[in-house]
Every structure is written in C-alpha cells, then in structure tokens.
Amino acid sequence: MDDQPRLMHSSHGVGMAGHPGLAQHMQDGTGGADDEGRKQDIGNILQQIMTITDQSLDEAQARKHALNCHRMKPALFNVLCEIKEKTVLSIRGAQEEEPPDAQLMRLDNMLLAEGVSGPEKGGGSAAAAAAAAAAGGVGSDNSAEHSDYRAKLSQIRQIYHTELEKYEQACNEFTTHVMNLLREQSRTRPISPKEIERMVSIIHRKFSSIQMQLKQSTCEAVMILRSRFLDARRKRRNFNKQATEILNEYFYSHLSNPYPSEEAKEELAKKCSITVSQVSNWFGNKRIRYKKNIGKFQEEANMYAARTAANATSVSTHGSQANSPSTPNSAGGYSSPCYQSDRRIQ
DNA sequence: TCACATGATTGGCA
DNA sequence: TGCCAATCATGTGA
Numbered sequence: 001m002d003d004q005p006r007l008m009h010s011s012h013g014v015g016m017a018g019h020p021g022l023a024q025h026m027q028d029g030t031g032g033a034d035d036e037g038r039k040q041d042i043g044n045i046l047q048q049i050m051t052i053t054d055q056s057l058d059e060a061q062a063r064k065h066a067l068n069c070h071r072m073k074p075a076l077f078n079v080l081c082e083i084k085e086k087t088v089l090s091i092r093g094a095q096e097e098e099p100p101d102a103q104l105m106r107l108d109n110m111l112l113a114e115g116v117s118g119p120e121k122g123g124g125s126a127a128a129a130a131a132a133a134a135a136g137g138v139g140s141d142n143s144a145e146h147s148d149y150r151a152k153l154s155q156i157r158q159i160y161h162t163e164l165e166k167y168e169q170a171c172n173e174f175t176t177h178v179m180n181l182l183r184e185q186s187r188t189r190p191i192s193p194k195e196i197e198r199m200v201s202i203i204h205r206k207f208s209s210i211q212m213q214l215k216q217s218t219c220e221a222v223m224i225l226r227s228r229f230l231d232a233r234r235k236r237r238n239f240n241k242q243a244t245e246i247l248n249e250y251f252y253s254h255l256s257n258p259y260p261s262e263e264a265k266e267e268l269a270k271k272c273s274i275t276v277s278q279v280s281n282w283f284g285n286k287r288i289r290y291k292k293n294i295g296k297f298q299e300e301a302n303m304y305a306a307r308t309a310a311n312a313t314s315v316s317t318h319g320s321q322a323n324s325p326s327t328p329n330s331a332g333g334y335s336s337p338c339y340q341s342d343r344r345i346q
Numbered sequence: 347t348c349a350c351a352t353g354a355t356t357g358g359c360a
Numbered sequence: 361t362g363c364c365a366a367t368c369a370t371g372t373g374a
Contacts, residue, residue, distance in 0.1 A: 236353045236370050244352095259363090280362080281354060288365065289352090 068187060080190035104208075107215040114222045116157045153222070160218045164211065171207040175200055239282075243272035247279070251286050252304035258287055 067073065111117040182196045239247075250268060251258050260268060265279045272279070290297050 238352065238371060278353075282352090284363070284365095285353070287363090291364095 077190040081192040081195075084190065085192065085194065101212070104212050104215070107212065107219055110219050110222075111160075111215060114219075115153065116160055116218060116222060156218060156221050160214065163214050167207060167211055167214065171204065174207075175203050178203060239272060239274060239278075243274060246271050247282050247286070248300070248304055249308070251283065251290075252301050253308045255301065258283060258290075 108117065178199060179196055182191050182199060185191060186196075247268060250260065250264070254260070260279070260283060262276075265276045269276045269279045274282075
C-alpha cells in the first residue's frame with residue numbers, strides 16, 4: 001500500500017524536466033516556505049520556452065545536420081549496430097527460428113482437399129460427391145442437394161479468398177510503412193538492414209497467425225456444411241412401390257435361400273433405381289424381420305407365391321425360362337416358410 | 347399424436 | 361467381408 005508514496009518520492013530527482021519536488025508539489029499541493037522558490041522555477045521554464053525563436057530552432061537544425069554529416073557518424077553507427085547484433089538481437093534471433101507449423105500444414109491440406117484453397121475444381125463437386133458416396137445414398141433430389149452444397153462451398157471459398165486478399169494487402173501496406181519508418185529513423189539512430197529484415201519477418205509472422213485463424217474458421221465452416229450435407233443424406237426416403245414389389249418378389253421366390261449374389265444385387269439395384277448397398281440393407285432387414293415374425297408375413301408370402309406361380313405358368317406357356325432376379329428360379333417352399341438350404345433363417 | 351413400418355447405421359461374429 | 365441383431369431416425373396412416 002505504501003508503494004505509491006515511495007515511487008512519487010523517487011521521482012523527485014528527475015521529475016518534470018529536472019525540477020526537484022515539482023511533481024510532488026503538484027501532486028499533494030503542499031505549499032509553505034518552498035512555494036515561492038517553486039513558482040520561480042516554473043517561471044524560469046516558461047521564460048525559456050517563450051524565448052525559443054525561429055533562430056534558435058534553425059540553430060538546432062543546423063547542429064543536427066552537422067552531426068548527421070559528421071565524418072565519424074557512419075563508423076559510429078556501424079559499431080553500434082554490431083553491438084546490437086551481438087547482444088539483444090542475436091538472442092532474439094535464436095528464439096525466432098521456429099519449425100514450420102504442423103497445424104497450419106494440416107489446415108492447408110484440408111482446405112485444399114475440400115476445394116476451398118488452390119485452383120477451383122468445379123466448386124468442390126468432388127468433395128460433395130465424396131460426401132454423398134460416404135452417405136451411400138442416391139436419392140431423386142441428389143443433384144439438387146449437390147448443387148446446394150456446391151453453392152455454399154463456393155460461398156465459403158469466396159469469403160476465404162476475399163479475406164485472405166485483405167490480410168495480404170494489409171500485411172504488405174504495414175510492412176512497407178514499417179520499413180519506410182525504420183529507414184527514416186536509421187538516419188538518426190543505428191538500425192542495420194538485418195534489423196529491418198528481422199522486423200519484417202516478425203510482422204509476417206503476426207499476419208500469418210491471423211491467417212491461420214482465418215483458415216481455422218474456414219475449416220470449421222466447411223466441416224459444419226459437410227456434416228449438414230451428410231445429415232441431409234441420412235434422411236430416409238421409402239422406396240417406391242415398384243421397387244418394393246421387385247425386391248419382395250425376389251425375396252419370396254428365393255425364400256429357401258434369400259441371399260442374392262453380387263450380380264443379382266446389381267441387377268436388382270438397377271431395376272429399383274437404388275444402390276447395391278441399399279439392396280443389401282433391404283435384404284438384411286427383410287430376412288431378420290421375416291424371421292422374427294413369420295406369421296405376420298405369411299399373407300404377403302402367399303400373395304407373392306401366387307403371383308410367381310402365375311408368372312411361371314405364363315413363362316412355361318411361352319416356352320421361355322429366363323433366369324433373372326425378377327423371374328424366380330428356385331423352389332419357393334412357401335407352404336412352409338422356412339429355409340431349406342444350408343444358409344437359412346432358423 | 348401415436349403406433350407401426352421401414353431404410354440406415356453400428357458393433358460383433360465367423 | 362458379409363451377415364446378424366439391435367437400434368436409430370424418419371415416413372406413414374389412422
């Protein structure tokens with residue numbers, strides 16, 4: 001608590017242009033016997049200020065010029081620069097040598113992969129396609145969502161580049177300004193070119209840290225967009241009636257072994273306008289649900305059995321025995337809806 | 347609004 | 361790697 005009075009006391013020797021006691025006098029307003037003397041001091045200072053004339057200013061300029069032009073000045077500045085290099089700057093310089101930032105590299109790579117930085121490749125359509133592929137869906141509104149994703153990604157890209165340009169411009173302007181300032185100051189104080197160079201690199205580092213923040217927030221925006229896009233893909237859409245018919249037809253006509261081969265899956269996928277993985281999902285779900293509640297599916301099984309039988313009659317009448325996913329080729333076993341093959345629902 | 351249907355996802359297993 | 365089983369999340373119809 002007594003720090004302040006002590007500090008004020010210590011300032012007496014140098015306070016207010018070398019006028020002892022003046023600072024304290026002005027602070028605590030103590031008067032008394034010294035008052036007259038202090039007023040005299042202030043009066044003297046004011047008198048000195050008032051007597052500064054154009055002539056004395058010119059004289060000061062002339063002295064400064066003479067000092068600048070002194071033959072020993074360059075040598076003196078060189079020595080001072082060397083001393084600076086050997087002391088403070090050398091220590092600072094050693095600390096400034098940093099390895100390339102791994103985080104920055106990661107951000108750069110990600111922005112490049114997402115099509116935000118680097119050359120524009122269709123506004124990130126590849127990324128959108130990858131996101132769609134990851135979701136594994138091929139909906140009817142796929143292209144609409146794609147274009148929406150592309151539009152938003154392109155918006156992010158545009159904002160990123162605008163901001164980046166702004167930062168680069170500001171960095172260049174500030175660097176030029178500081179360099180000019182230092183060059184100007186180097187006339188009156190020893191500043192080596194190396195020191196200017198170091199200052200420039202400090203400025204660049206500061207600006208690159210700002211750029212990193214920009215890159216980070218851009219990455220976040222892309223991740224949010226991506227997750228929203230993927231969430232949208234996750235939205236379930238029931239297959240159309242025709243597709244369900246085709247899949248059910250295959251399932252019940254292959255009830256003894258409802259495991260379509262890869263070729264059959266591909267063909268079913270083609271016929272139903274869905275993906276192979278959707279066909280696999282459907283069969284997986286169907287098998288498990290059928291097994292869990294055979295009674296419930298009995299009616300459905302009978303219906304498809306009748307339809308298949310009708311189809312078979314029609315086919316045999318026409319003398320054709322096509323063997324395709326929609327034209328069953330195996331014994332159904334509908335009378336007893338349990339599987340007879342080695343791989344069957346138990 | 348609710349119950350049920352259904353496509354998708356996930357973890358474990360062979 | 362494909363399948364099963366459980367579960368989630370959304371669609372659908374009463």
